[in-house]
Amino acid sequence: MTDTEPEEKAEEGGGNFILDIIAEDVASGRAKEVVTRFPPEPNGYLHIGHAKSICLNFGAAETFGGRCHLRFDDTNPLKEEVEFIDSIIEDVRWLGFDWGQHLYFASDYFERLYGWAEHLIEAGNAYVDDLTADEIREHRGTLTEPGTPSPHRDRERQENLDLFRRMRGGEFADGEKVLRAKIDMASGNINMRDPVLYRIVHASHPRTVDAWCIYPTYDYAHGQSDAIEGVTHSLCTLEFEDHRPLYDWLIENLDVPSRPRQYEFARLNLTHTVLSKRRLTELVAGGHVAGWDDPRLPTISGLRRRGVPAAAIRDFCARIGVTKNDAVVEMAALDHCTRELLNKTAPRRMAVLRPLKVVIENYPEGKTEELDAVNNPEDEAAGTRKVPFSREIYIEREDFMDDPPKKFFRLGPGREVRLRYAYFITCTDAIKDADGAFTELRCTYDPETRGGDAPDGRKVRGTLHWVSAEHAIAAEVRLYDHLIAEADASGDDFLDRLNPDSLEVLDGCLIEPALGDLGPGETVQFERQGYFCPDPVTTPEKPVFNRTVSLRDSWAKKQKKG
RNA sequence: UGGGGCGUAGCCAAGUGGUCUAAGGCACCGGUUUUUGAUACCGGCAUUUCGGAGGUUCGAAUCCUCCCGCCCCAGCCA
Numbered sequence: 257m258t259d260t261e262p263e264e265k266a267e268e269g270g271g272n273f274i275l276d277i278i279a280e281d282v283a284s285g286r287a288k289e290v291v292t293r294f295p296p297e298p299n300g301y302l303h304i305g306h307a308k309s310i311c312l313n314f315g316a317a318e319t320f321g322g323r324c325h326l327r328f329d330d331t332n333p334l335k336e337e338v339e340f341i342d343s344i345i346e347d348v349r350w351l352g353f354d355w356g357q358h359l360y361f362a363s364d365y366f367e368r369l370y371g372w373a374e375h376l377i378e379a380g381n382a383y384v385d386d387l388t389a390d391e392i393r394e395h396r397g398t399l400t401e402p403g404t405p406s407p408h409r410d411r412e413r414q415e416n417l418d419l420f421r422r423m424r425g426g427e428f429a430d431g432e433k434v435l436r437a438k439i440d441m442a443s444g445n446i447n448m449r450d451p452v453l454y455r456i457v458h459a460s461h462p463r464t465v466d467a468w469c470i471y472p473t474y475d476y477a478h479g480q481s482d483a484i485e486g487v488t489h490s491l492c493t494l495e496f497e498d499h500r501p502l503y504d505w506l507i508e509n510l511d512v513p514s515r516p517r518q519y520e521f522a523r524l525n526l527t528h529t530v531l532s533k534r535r536l537t538e539l540v541a542g543g544h545v546a547g548w549d550d551p552r553l554p555t556i557s558g559l560r561r562r563g564v565p566a567a568a569i570r571d572f573c574a575r576i577g578v579t580k581n582d583a584v585v586e587m588a589a590l591d592h593c594t595r596e597l598l599n600k601t602a603p604r605r606m607a608v609l610r611p612l613k614v615v616i617e618n619y620p621e622g623k624t625e626e627l628d629a630v631n632n633p634e635d636e637a638a639g640t641r642k643v644p645f646s647r648e649i650y651i652e653r654e655d656f657m658d659d660p661p662k663k664f665f666r667l668g669p670g671r672e673v674r675l676r677y678a679y680f681i682t683c684t685d686a687i688k689d690a691d692g693a694f695t696e697l698r699c700t701y702d703p704e705t706r707g708g709d710a711p712d713g714r715k716v717r718g719t720l721h722w723v724s725a726e727h728a729i730a731a732e733v734r735l736y737d738h739l740i741a742e743a744d745a746s747g748d749d750f751l752d753r754l755n756p757d758s759l760e761v762l763d764g765c766l767i768e769p770a771l772g773d774l775g776p777g778e779t780v781q782f783e784r785q786g787y788f789c790p791d792p793v794t795t796p797e798k799p800v801f802n803r804t805v806s807l808r809d810s811w812a813k814k815q816k817k818g
Numbered sequence: 819u820g821g822g823g824c825g826u827a828g829c830c831a832a833g834u835g836g837u838c839u840a841a842g843g844c845a846c847c848g849g850u851u852u853u854u855g856a857u858a859c860c861g862g863c864a865u866u867u868c869g870g871a872g873g874u875u876c877g878a879a880u881c882c883u884c885c886c887g888c889c890c891c892a893g894c895c896a
Contacts, residue, residue, distance in 0.1 A: 295896095297895085297896050299896080329896065332896075334895090335896090388894090389893080392894075397820095397892075399821075400819060402820085436894095443820095443821080444821035445891080446820090446892050447891075452893085452894050454894085456894080457894085471894095473894075474895070474896045475896095478896085494889080494890065495890055495891080497823060498821070498823090498890070498891050500822090520823085527829085533896090534895095575830080575842095575843060575844080577831050579824090580823070581830085582888075582890090584829075584830090585829070586829050588844060589830070592843085592845090595856090595857095599856080599857060633852095633854085633856095634857070634858090666855090676854070677853070678853095708853045718855080719852095719854065743829095781854085784856070785856095786856095807855095807856050808856065809856085810856090811855045814855085
């Protein structure tokens with residue numbers, strides 16, 4: 257194995273400015289090894305925006321032969337839960353990444369973090385403040401005006417130490433005191449105006465339970481946790497750019513074991529959906545969706561339940577790139593990645609979503625044939641299967657028109673079409689009910705066209721999917737559409753703009769027998785319609801399918817254009 | 819009248835002074851093949867244009883100046 261230059265590795269890794277920075281650090285020897293980390297707070301489920309960060313962090317580590325840690329940023333017991341820890345672990349793993357033995361929790365470092373806080377106090381770099389939260393805000397100044405020092409800013413070190421120890425000891429109530437870094441109340445960067453390092457929270461922590469009643473803030477815990485783990489490149493989103501001076505200040509003023517560097521990139525935004533934990537929490541808590549794994553949600557668990565393969569998500573993350581542009585990626589880009597992968601891998605099946613009965617008058621009653629159907633034209637190794645055919649079948653309601661235009665290649669009175677893998681049939685009669693709705697089609701078939709080809713060489717333009725009435729299985733199919741109809745889903749009024757048609761449940765669907773024993777996550781293509789996978793609630797008695805994504809439909813597009 | 823960022827086609831995004839009369843992908847528009855109106859394939863899609871205006875240079879999307887626009891920050895959230 258020959259050594260590849262770091263710059264080349266950066267290119268192989270997809271090529272972005274973060275990888276370029278790491279490559280330089282490796283080339284210059286500033287980084288002896290590459291260590292990254294994915295640091296979620298366990299206060300919600302992961303979404304595709306996190307996937308971008310996960311792919312970047314794990315991908316960078318892999319590219320440079322380093323490692324990536326999974327570290328929970330569990331510094332706020334008021335918001336964090338074990339359920340979220342478990343789901344995050346499951347989701348990162350499902351996405352295809354492995355942190356090996358490097359599963360960490362910021363809470364594992366609480367004792368060390370506390371020790372460093374005392375060091376800060378001893379060095380005159382931190383003080384205990386008695387001001388209330390409101391008072392601190394008032395003293396902080398505004399974006400254009402400097403703050404004013406707290407009256408407790410110049411407390412004696414010994415008094416600070418004593419107070420801080422008593423904070424830890426539980427002598428004070430929530431909010432009564434905080435530990436603050438002593439930096440610069442006049443800084444243009446508000447994060448440097450004596451940021452809070454520790455606050456008192458008498459609450460049970462998911463992991464440390466009641467061992468602590470003071471908890472470090474993100475700003476204090478994050479960089480030091482990175483340093484403890486030997487993280488070389490601490491990658492985070494743009495909103496933390498302002499925090500970097502504080503990140504660096506703490507590292508410089510503490511005797512930490514390593515010198516991590518923070519780099520920022522733009523978070524992912526997607527059209528037609530929301531991508532922030534706050535908003536997703538609102539949707540879930542408010543009952544606007546069925547849970548964190550609702551297939552309409554851009555959560556990892558929602559995408560998984562919908563049938564989107566992890567590899568499609570990874571491909572998507574690789575294609576959108578990593579920059580500092582505040583970008584909004586079109587949902588169509590994700591759909592494309594999903595379709596592209598599934599086209600190559602998903603077995604083909606036939607299912608009729610909105611059935612219309614067809615009786616083939618010249619086909620013998622009681623006869624059944626087993627016809628050969630190709631499982632995946634993109635993958636010969638997928639083989640073939642048998643599909644039962646009989647006198648009564650169902651086709652898609654929209655595949656018949658009473659008075660079809662010339663360009664309609666499907667069934668109409670007197671028209672001939674092909675039933676996929678079966679026969680050519682010609683419509684002889686269409687039966688209506690009292691309301692004028694078609695209830696049944698009468699057709700004849702050409703026995704010479706078995707399998708779908710006419711020996712006389714005649715062509716038909718249309719090929720329909722179908723299902724044998726006697727052999728089909730009844731199923732429920734759930735169709736999903738954008739959570740938010742407009743592309744621009746930003747704004748706090750998103751709850752008022754939810755797409756009322758984001759979920760359509762079809763109950764009288766009929767699926768071919770081979771679809772009966774499919775398990776969740778096994779995404780298949782329903783020919784001519786889209787990709788579907790069984791929902792976790794599916795049973796052999798009552799199959800339930802989710803539509804992952806539809807097939808492209810140029811006919812529908814043409815229709816819409818008129 | 820604070821600080822930190824960002825501005826290349828409808829959407830992402832390469833590009834780091836000459837090989838840019840600006841990659842690639844998505845979307846879109848044509849066409850070919852087709853037992854999925856799918857897929858695949860072919861072609862089109864920023865010809866003084868890279869937020870704008872000046873300037874430096876033989877030469878600028880790439881350097882300088884000014885201007886404009888957008889995003890983030892005043893949690894004891896992360």
